[in-house]
Amino acid sequence: MRMSKLIGERTKTTPSDAVIKSHKLLLRAGFIKLVANGIWTLAPPAQRISEKIKNIIREEMDAIEGQECLFPVVMPRELWEESGRYSDIKDEMVRLKDRNNRDLVLGMTHEEAAVHFVRDSVKSYNQLPFMIYQIQTKFRDEARSRGGLIRVREFTMKDAYSFHETQSCLEEYYARVYEAYNRIFKRIGLKNFIVVQSDSGMMGGSIAHEYMELTDIGEDSIVLCSNCDYKANMEVAECVKEKPQETKMLGLKEVYTGNAKEIKEVVDFFGDITQKDMLKAVVYNIKGDVEKNIVCFIRGDLEINESKLKVVTNANIVPASLNDSNLIAGNIGPVGLKASEKLEIIYDQSVEGLLNVVVGANKEGYHIANACYGRDFMPTKIYDISKVKDGDKCIRCGSKLYVKKGIEIGNIFQLGTKYTKSMGMTVLNNEGKEITPIMGCYGIGVGRAIAAVAEEYADEKGLLWPKEIAPWLVYICAIRYDNENVMMKSEELYDILTREGIDVLLDDRIASAGFKFADCDLMGIPVRIVISPRSLEKGMVEIQSRDGVLKEEIDFYKCIELIKTYKAN
């Protein structure tokens, strides 16, 4: 490819709405262009990276006996009704109508399509296990797309689906995918990723893992143990629950606390208590059902983990507005509060055994002091619905936990029979009995992977691509391309390297050395070869790699071998 023809504008200025590194640099280097909110065009360099990542994914999926298919982007409503997701998934799924007024959806994932595809032809246990996958465009109507390719609405995704006779067969295959994913992310160059337990969310199923690139710009919180191997997404992370100190129960006391509503205000009001000495009440609705409230009580210093709460309630909960209820914001407490058809009460495990705590009095402007678990309130529904925080103790080894930020680059799920059961897929086992296959599903977002690599590698000069996915491995900087010798030698090197199967970008523009170096660095091409009138006089070229491995003046023809060696290692 010639720089004189390469489409995409490279700029020095950073677009004002871009705040994270990969977003800024992918824009500045002309790799991506925004078409609409969360919808991008990939310019040639980004498309080249994308294809290289797709090929790595393909190789690793094929190596674990994956069979590549292609499911449709547009699917009929009926298919998604079979699984129940047509109504379960809300605004994230785009619905549309065709010319005959039939309802269609844009695929977000393809469990339904996968089951539809195989349920008629796979009839016997000896066709199991198998895995099918595709690399296809998906659309999710994210409420808040952001960060360039980090969170988008339209994206290219590899999604894979495996089918098994038994849970142990699924687990065995799941372990193979786990390792294949590690190989994929290592091959594309990522070093700062970890695998964590996660919530299976809208996919259904139980055991799930996420591949997380650790980065400060991450939108996910990951809990890690300072001692053992424990790692989990905040959504599902657990910690040792502190037992409250034993103490003498004191008498209940109603206290006028006026406008003190927030935990911090009430603590200040009392003066002699800490947040741990209070119960906090947080109220939710089930989305679309504003009639019913769910009140959650949790120790005052902790936060509700809404992901855990969703699992516990098995519902799409949202923070409630209290306008239409009898609950008094800032004064809600468990003493005397009765569950009803319109009110569900859930306690976090942190509440267990708490004595002499301050709670809301369910009366405008009042709190109650010295409320005691067991005496004044007795939870019937008590679950782990709290967030782990820095310094909590590891549930495995008791050591300190800490919280890091990350972005999800891949996920694997043990789906169970959610889709095969609802969609009526059965096979005959070796006794001729109908059984329902157990599924796993496995996703990688290609664009997200590009962004993750950009985040990890970019430096103050610009992007920097690992050689296995670099759009071009070599950038030939022809200094004074209008010099006949430079032009001839640049073109010769360009031809030789291209014939050797090396991806080369030739800067054939009439421009200054500094201008060309800046573009090369901004675009993140791993190896730069400088051909100038001065070096050619000695029959030499300058070669330099961004990773510092190469940096020398070398004979023109020897540089070819050097690059081949560099590429291979």
Added chain:
Amino acid sequence: MRMSKLIGERTKTTPSDAVIKSHKLLLRAGFIKLVANGIWTLAPPAQRISEKIKNIIREEMDAIEGQECLFPVVMPRELWEESGRYSDIKDEMVRLKDRNNRDLVLGMTHEEAAVHFVRDSVKSYNQLPFMIYQIQTKFRDEARSRGGLIRVREFTMKDAYSFHETQSCLEEYYARVYEAYNRIFKRIGLKNFIVVQSDSGMMGGSIAHEYMELTDIGEDSIVLCSNCDYKANMEVAECVKEKPQETKMLGLKEVYTGNAKEIKEVVDFFGDITQKDMLKAVVYNIKGDVEKNIVCFIRGDLEINESKLKVVTNANIVPASLNDSNLIAGNIGPVGLKASEKLEIIYDQSVEGLLNVVVGANKEGYHIANACYGRDFMPTKIYDISKVKDGDKCIRCGSKLYVKKGIEIGNIFQLGTKYTKSMGMTVLNNEGKEITPIMGCYGIGVGRAIAAVAEEYADEKGLLWPKEIAPWLVYICAIRYDNENVMMKSEELYDILTREGIDVLLDDRIASAGFKFADCDLMGIPVRIVISPRSLEKGMVEIQSRDGVLKEEIDFYKCIELIKTYKAN
């Protein structure tokens, strides 16, 4: 790949709704599965063929300096409003809304996206010419999807867009694409294709060509000259217009013709005339505007070419219902008929000079005899709006034309400035003056190409793939796979060939030879190697190719070289 695990059901019975060869066989061989009307899942073998075709396309596009990008499937309404196509294209385009009620469309082609992508970064004539392309999923809401992969709603398409400073530069590049397309279709194995002039339809622009696979199941009509090189899609095909014989004008005569309304009925009524002695009237509306009628007069033996009429009227015309007009169906004639705001009158060139013809009297039950061009009716709008028919004379050489059926497998358009102008793209020329780049666009449907190859190659046994795109080149038929020697040798050969980079399908099922041969033939694998206990006793295998080139018993190890040679030639 192992047949025991390959997903996709092979059946002996032909689905009743499949009428054409490729549709039947792709279904029977388990290559495709219907998800909804015109929407398919590609099973692994079809996906493999698709990837091979995509790679051939990529190589040829890159060879003419194409730069691969990726435009989005989902685009904002505003982008399509810039070009005017948001309103110009009707039901074929699917419109949808996102969670914020913003209008989006599913891309049918990507001229808008291409211009949007480059208009900010391409600013100077010396960045021209260039070509960008993508291979991406598209959706067109076809009213009548049919024939398996022949006419679908969702499909994978390679679409390319070139940008030029001058028309001559476009023409030069267009010629290169023309040749690249010939190479692509030859490489995927097609032999029965031709290139014809065509209508540029909803793309806009003037000069256009279609690549047509000649086949009886085609839905397009192609006009070919029996002598010279003239070839054109029926939509734009022209022929020599016969001059009417000179004769004496007779007196106008109103005749009561009662219920004789159709041309044939009126000819029968008069008895002494032929269809050529009549004028036929055909009425259209502009779609969405039922108020206005367009009456077309044409010689009675000819048919209106609606594509030409659309170009002439520059409108989306549809056959009219006459309920709301003063026109009398079956009795419409030019004598005394006045054009108005609600009535446009257009004549085909065949009407020119006609004397003493029978025409409608614009009066229920009456016709007029002896109407004469120039005396009784004098066209102001006269165009070529007729269809060429078998036996018409070539406009180039005067020889006989004939009409064949074909399916479009690719198209190339000289777009002109329709999109760059409407979307405000300009570059500075070498005098520093703003000019509007001229575009070309170039499409190939990947699924359609698969179907075309299937149509051309399939025989009574099943599909038959040319080796460059075959999903697998070799099918190892292990006869008695439960025999230890057979299993060992089959697996050995499978491993060796796979390592040699040859795509192999190993039939490792416990099944009869006939069953395996039938599957191999149905799936269209080019080379079959039979490994049986009997042949192995002699250290031999049987090798046979569907094209008849290979057919021998050969030493086990020698067959590897033979296959490598076969593949390379």
